[in-house]
Amino acid sequence: MKSEVNANLRWPWAEELDALRAAGEYHRLLFENARVRVLEVRIRPGQTVPVHTHRWPSIIRTESSSDFVRRDGEGKVLFDSRQGAGSGGVPSVQWLEPIAPHSVENVGKSEIRLLSVELKESGG
Numbered sequence: 001m002k003s004e005v006n007a008n009l010r011w012p013w014a015e016e017l018d019a020l021r022a023a024g025e026y027h028r029l030l031f032e033n034a035r036v037r038v039l040e041v042r043i044r045p046g047q048t049v050p051v052h053t054h055r056w057p058s059i060i061r062t063e064s065s066s067d068f069v070r071r072d073g074e075g076k077v078l079f080d081s082r083q084g085a086g087s088g089g090v091p092s093v094q095w096l097e098p099i100a101p102h103s104v105e106n107v108g109k110s111e112i113r114l115l116s117v118e119l120k121e122s123g124g
Helices: 002-010
Strands: 027-032 036-043 048-054 058-064 068-072 077-080 092-096 099-106 112-119
Touching: none
Parallel strands: none
Antiparallel strands: 027 036, 036 112, 048 099, 058 092, 058 112, 068 077, 068 099
C-alpha cells in the first residue's frame, strides 16, 4: 500500500485525465488487476481524442495505423507522423513511458487500432 501511495504522489495530473475517464470513447478496458491494465484504442479517420494521460509505462501493439498528430495539453504539436520516416509496417510493438496530457488526431484515411498493456507496478 505504501508504494501505491508514493506512486500517487509522483503522478502530477488529475485522475480525471486518465485515458478511460477523459477519453473513454476511444479507450476500452479489456482487463485490469493490481499489476496490469489492458486497453483497446480505436481512432477513426477524422477523429480527435480529447486531452488525456497514460499514468503507467506500456507495451503498445499496433493493429492498424494511419497518419496522426499528437499534441500536448495546450495544443502544441509534439509529433506529426507525416513529417519523417514511415512506420515501417504494421503490426509493430513499442515501449512507451508514461504520457503526460496529450491529444491524438487521426489525420489519415484508416482507423488507428492499438492494444496497450500498461504496467502498473512500474510506478507513475
